[in-house]
Amino acid sequence: MALLEFQGVCKIYNNTTKALADIAFSVDEGEFVSIIGPSGSGKSTILRCINRLVDATQGTVIFDESDISHASKKDIREARKKIGMIFQHYNLVDRLSVIENVLHGRLGHKSTISGMMGRYTESEKEKAFQILEKLGLVEQAYKRCDELSGGQKQRVGIARSIMQEPKLILCDEPIASLDPSSAKVIMDHLSNINRNMKITCILNLHQVDVALKYASRIIGLTSGRIVYDGPPNHLTKNKIYEIYQSSEGELITDVW
Amino acid sequence: MFGNRTKTAKLNGRESVFVKRKRTFTLIFVSFIALFLLSSLITDYNAIGGFLSLPKAFVWSIKNLVPNATSWPRVPLIFDNLVETALLSVAVTVCSAVCAFFFSLLGTRTMRVNPVVGRAVRIIAAFFRNIPDIVWALLLLFAFHQNILSGFFALFFATFGLLTRTFIETIDEISASCVEALHATGATNLQVVSQGIIPSSMATLISWILYMIETNVRNAVLIGILTGTGIGWLFDLFYKRGDWGAVSLVVLAVVILIIVIEMISTQIRKVIM
Amino acid sequence: MGDNREITNFTALNSHRCVRMTRGGKIKTGADGKANLVIKITIIALLGLTIIGFLTFDYKDTNIFTAILDTFVNAGIMFGTPRLSHVSFSGAMEQLLVTFALATLATIFGAVIAFFASLLCAKNIANPIVANVVKSFVAFVRAVPTILWVFIIAMSSGLGSIAAVVGLTFHSAGYLTKAYAESIEEMNEGAIEALKTSGASFWQIVLQAIMPSSIRYMVAWTFLRFEINFANALAVGAAAGAGGIGFELWMAGNQYHDLRELGFLTYIIVIAAVLLEVIATKVKEKAG
Numbered sequence: 001m002a003l004l005e006f007q008g009v010c011k012i013y014n015n016t017t018k019a020l021a022d023i024a025f026s027v028d029e030g031e032f033v034s035i036i037g038p039s040g041s042g043k044s045t046i047l048r049c050i051n052r053l054v055d056a057t058q059g060t061v062i063f064d065e066s067d068i069s070h071a072s073k074k075d076i077r078e079a080r081k082k083i084g085m086i087f088q089h090y091n092l093v094d095r096l097s098v099i100e101n102v103l104h105g106r107l108g109h110k111s112t113i114s115g116m117m118g119r120y121t122e123s124e125k126e127k128a129f130q131i132l133e134k135l136g137l138v139e140q141a142y143k144r145c146d147e148l149s150g151g152q153k154q155r156v157g158i159a160r161s162i163m164q165e166p167k168l169i170l171c172d173e174p175i176a177s178l179d180p181s182s183a184k185v186i187m188d189h190l191s192n193i194n195r196n197m198k199i200t201c202i203l204n205l206h207q208v209d210v211a212l213k214y215a216s217r218i219i220g221l222t223s224g225r226i227v228y229d230g231p232p233n234h235l236t237k238n239k240i241y242e243i244y245q246s247s248e249g250e251l252i253t254d255v256w
Numbered sequence: 257m258f259g260n261r262t263k264t265a266k267l268n269g270r271e272s273v274f275v276k277r278k279r280t281f282t283l284i285f286v287s288f289i290a291l292f293l294l295s296s297l298i299t300d301y302n303a304i305g306g307f308l309s310l311p312k313a314f315v316w317s318i319k320n321l322v323p324n325a326t327s328w329p330r331v332p333l334i335f336d337n338l339v340e341t342a343l344l345s346v347a348v349t350v351c352s353a354v355c356a357f358f359f360s361l362l363g364t365r366t367m368r369v370n371p372v373v374g375r376a377v378r379i380i381a382a383f384f385r386n387i388p389d390i391v392w393a394l395l396l397l398f399a400f401h402q403n404i405l406s407g408f409f410a411l412f413f414a415t416f417g418l419l420t421r422t423f424i425e426t427i428d429e430i431s432a433s434c435v436e437a438l439h440a441t442g443a444t445n446l447q448v449v450s451q452g453i454i455p456s457s458m459a460t461l462i463s464w465i466l467y468m469i470e471t472n473v474r475n476a477v478l479i480g481i482l483t484g485t486g487i488g489w490l491f492d493l494f495y496k497r498g499d500w501g502a503v504s505l506v507v508l509a510v511v512i513l514i515i516v517i518e519m520i521s522t523q524i525r526k527v528i529m
Numbered sequence: 530m531g532d533n534r535e536i537t538n539f540t541a542l543n544s545h546r547c548v549r550m551t552r553g554g555k556i557k558t559g560a561d562g563k564a565n566l567v568i569k570i571t572i573i574a575l576l577g578l579t580i581i582g583f584l585t586f587d588y589k590d591t592n593i594f595t596a597i598l599d600t601f602v603n604a605g606i607m608f609g610t611p612r613l614s615h616v617s618f619s620g621a622m623e624q625l626l627v628t629f630a631l632a633t634l635a636t637i638f639g640a641v642i643a644f645f646a647s648l649l650c651a652k653n654i655a656n657p658i659v660a661n662v663v664k665s666f667v668a669f670v671r672a673v674p675t676i677l678w679v680f681i682i683a684m685s686s687g688l689g690s691i692a693a694v695v696g697l698t699f700h701s702a703g704y705l706t707k708a709y710a711e712s713i714e715e716m717n718e719g720a721i722e723a724l725k726t727s728g729a730s731f732w733q734i735v736l737q738a739i740m741p742s743s744i745r746y747m748v749a750w751t752f753l754r755f756e757i758n759f760a761n762a763l764a765v766g767a768a769a770g771a772g773g774i775g776f777e778l779w780m781a782g783n784q785y786h787d788l789r790e791l792g793f794l795t796y797i798i799v800i801a802a803v804l805l806e807v808i809a810t811k812v813k814e815k816a817g
Binding site: 277288291292294295296298299300301302305306309310312313315316317320321340343344346347349350351386387388389390391394395396397398399400401403404405408409458459462465473474475477478481482488491495500507510511514515518524527528 | 564568572579581585587588591595596597600607634669671674680682685686690691692695764775778782791795
């Protein structure tokens with residue numbers, strides 16, 4: 001049984017803008033999937049349909065053997081506990097400490113009251129420190145997040161999602177706001193998490209070369225439709241041009 | 257003349273920006289003058305008289321607005337009323353800020369409670385914001401008579417409307433991104449509010465609250481004249497008696513209070529922002 | 530190393546030397562720095578002052594519940610059945626116009642004074658000593674509430690449009706000076722520097738560098754101030770009898786005890802205020 005399955009998913013914004021049209025694919029446990037495509041092709045919408053930050057207009061999304069797209073509020077929360085998410089702009093609570101932000105990954109597992117009060121158990125705190133150490137951030141644990149660099153902030157975002165002990169991590173343009181060296185650090189961490197912790201990852205990426213280097217599978221998206229779905233070594237240049245609807249010489253990757 | 261025109265044509269791109277800017281300035285200037293003349297006509301305002309009033313007021317103030325032997329014993333009374341007005345503005349601002357905070361949560365896009373509720377919240381806030389506090393004061397005077405509560409509720413309604421709108425804007429601007437992330441972890445709405453919205457926006461909200469306290473001190477002085485309470489009432493009393501020495505002490509007291517509040521607010525903002 | 534023996538698994542990691550404990554022996558999570566502490570103290574202080582306020586206020590012997598109920602009934606009459614009886618509709622409109630005009634005059638005077646004052650006290654262009662003197666003076670002017678300025682001017686010039694306009698102008702000028710100075714201070718140093726090195730005079734710098742980059746903020750602040758001045762003109766009319774529709778409000782409420790007239794006048798004012806906001810937004814869009 002696949003971990004995640006999309007069946008005929010459509011999304012229409014404001015009754016007019018069609019973001020996704022008849023999307024169908026499935027992801028098995030342990031895969032490292034990268035979704036590529038031009039801006040506005042619906043990459044973010046696909047990710048957000050999985051954890052219901054966006055509601056699909058039509059179709060079914062099945063995650064971990066339960067139908068997410070028609071779930072109750074409570075069931076959505078249950079599913080979200082098992083799905084970590086990493087954002088382009090990190091989406092941390094800037095004025096809280098690094099460790100507090102990491103601990104936010106536990107909120108879904110706690111009672112409303114103790115989560116509200118920010119009361120975490122000692123073992124949760126120890127786990128947070130262990131994760132921070134693995135990501136090389138333990139020295140920064142008591143700093144406020146707005147004192148960190150972009151690469152460090154993204155590592156806090158990763159730590160928060162690992163803290164959830166998720167089955168799946170969604171990454172929405174995780175390196176789009178980073179310089180090349182921090183981007184590499186982030187991609188290496190994600191790849192490690194995928195291999196060593198056996199967490200399935202789905203990434204939206206802008207950089208085709210990065211996708212080709214790290215992903216075990218690539219999904220190409222053009223105006224809300226899947227135009228490629230397969231391993232990276234089968235992705236031909238012409239296919240890339242088709243995904244980005246451009247001709248030879250127009251893409252930056254051509255320099256490579 | 258001809259030479260000029262060719263030059264303009266040559267420098268077309270750059271020149272036209274300046275020409276346009278100059279035209280805009282001229283337009284603004286002319287409409288200001290027109291507005292000024294029209295307004296003077298309507299209000300029967302005499303600009304020269306206005307300017308002359310300044311030295312007159314200055315000379316008069318120096319002669320009369322000085323504390324004298326009879327006004328010093330009034331200091332305790334002035335102090336009591338000043339404290340009352342200060343506490344009133346703090347209490348009003350705090351109460352309306354607490355209400356406005358919970359109310360504004362229903363109106364933010366960030367929490368997406370419900371589009372209909374959100375709309376209703378914004379309309380209610382606009383209703384309270386657009387009705388001036390003196391109208392509330394005049395209405396409340398009917399039932400509460402000359403009482404501190406008429407001032408309290410009048411300022412409360414106006415502050416509530418203003419802060420609700422401000423809080424909605426602040427939360428939507430500052431907290432939207434971290435709220436999305438917290439929702440994605442499976443946190444409940446109450447957890448998102450206390451772990452995401454409050455820590456991320458509290459400093460800005462407090463900055464607004466401090467600003468409103470300062471504004472409400474000024475407003476409370478004015479409302480106090482209508483409702484017969486606090487330092488405003490005392491000012492009115494001395495003013496009508498022509499007790500200028502005491503009037504001067506009241507003005508001095510208000511100035512000191514406002515400057516002290518402003519200084520404390522500035523210090524707090526420096527640390528928390 | 531041996532101090533942390535309880536946490537066996539944990540001590541094996543490097544991280545334990547970065548972990549801090551609270552006094553209760555638990556792992557600390559809060560951020561360093563005093564911002565959060567100051568926020569907490571501020572909140573506690575404000576709540577404390579609020580409680581002290583409620584305990585010390587003199588409520589006289591009003592029955593609060595009946596008064597609240599009566600106010601609801603009164604509000605129903607006021608907003609439900611508005612009607613003019615002591616003043617004609619055209620009279621009310623005329624008074625509305627007067628209030629508008631008072632606010633306009635105060636805003637124009639305030640803006641002109643503030644423009645020159647802000648050049649004298651913006652940190653990046655002014656002489657520091659002059660700037661400090663002007664700033665302190667402006668802080669004093671701002672600290673006196675508008676209504677007190679109106680009364681002070683009225684003592685020597687009599688109550689009328691002069692007292693109202695001059696009184697409103699004081700606080701407007703103080704407020705706008707601060708706002709303008711801040712928008713000038715926000716512009717980037719480079720532009721001024723470049724003009725200074727090219728030997729531009731003070732006024733050339735003002736016209737070529739400062740005006741173009743700050744004018745948008747200044748226009749926005751001026752409109753905001755106009756809205757405040759409109760509300761203040763109303764209030765001054767009601768509390769000092771300085772004319773305009775504010776005075777009519779006061780007459781309806783305090784002299785005729787006519788809730789319905791109060792309601793009608795309020796509707797006029799609210800509609801005018803909303804229109805004003807719409808126009809201001811339009812103009813700001815154009816200016817931006």
